[in-house]
Amino acid sequence: MELYELWKPLMRDGAASFWQEFYVKFYQAFIEGSRWKQYLNGVGTTLLVTAMALHHIPEGLTMGVGYGAVAAGSTLPSGVALEMSSAFMVTGTTLLQNLPEGLVVATALRAEGFSAKRSWLCGVFSGCTAPIGAILGAVASQVAGSLLPFALAAAAGAMVYVVIEEVIPEANASGNGNAATVACIGGLCLVMSFSSLVG
Numbered sequence: 290m291e292l293y294e295l296w297k298p299l300m301r302d303g304a305a306s307f308w309q310e311f312y313v314k315f316y317q318a319f320i321e322g323s324r325w326k327q328y329l330n331g332v333g334t335t336l337l338v339t340a341m342a343l344h345h346i347p348e349g350l351t352m353g354v355g356y357g358a359v360a361a362g363s364t365l366p367s368g369v370a371l372e373m374s375s376a377f378m379v380t381g382t383t384l385l386q387n388l389p390e391g392l393v394v395a396t397a398l399r400a401e402g403f404s405a406k407r408s409w410l411c412g413v414f415s416g417c418t419a420p421i422g423a424i425l426g427a428v429a430s431q432v433a434g435s436l437l438p439f440a441l442a443a444a445a446g447a448m449v450y451v452v453i454e455e456v457i458p459e460a461n462a463s464g465n466g467n468a469a470t471v472a473c474i475g476g477l478c479l480v481m482s483f484s485s486l487v488g
Contacts, residue, residue: 338394342416347451349420352422353425357430390416391416394412395409
């Protein structure tokens with residue numbers, strides 16, 4: 290408070306240093322303008338966006354391992370070689386599943402008062418961590434081809450873990466357990482349809 294009162298006239302006269310001006314502007318915005326309350330209210334939204342961005346990394350790993358398996362010439366237990374259509378199916382179904390997640394991020398930000406454009410952009414950019422995971426998965430499967438079956442199992446396990454650990458308990462806690470179960474069955478049928486159409 291004392292520094293603010295001391296440096297405020299310096300800033301008005303144009304004689305304040307960079308740090309003095311920074312302190313005065315910070316004090317005006319956060320203390321006098323009560324902007325700190327807005328940031329505390331937005332913590333839940335920040336956690337949601339961060340969690341969405343982080344959980345796209347294992348999804349990216351799944352896609353990358355799929356492409357790595359095709360490039361390594363891997364075969365299924367039945368002896369059938371994996372084709373690029375299999376990797377496209379994994380990518381397509383994962384991206385299809387990411388659309389509602391982006392909408393969740395955009396809706397939460399819009400409810401916090403962000404503009405529609407900024408909310409939409411944040412929803413889109415929350416998925417930008419998936420390509421990072423995809424590159425890591427593809428490189429790892431190329432470097433250690435003998436570990437590819439384990440990498441595929443780990444990628445599938447990560448996706449199953451996300452559903453069991455996050456989605457199902459959250460759906461049951463909100464009272465939408467039946468709708469979530471029907472949606473999971475519908476999603477499984479959709480993926481199996483894609484698999485039979487592509488493969």
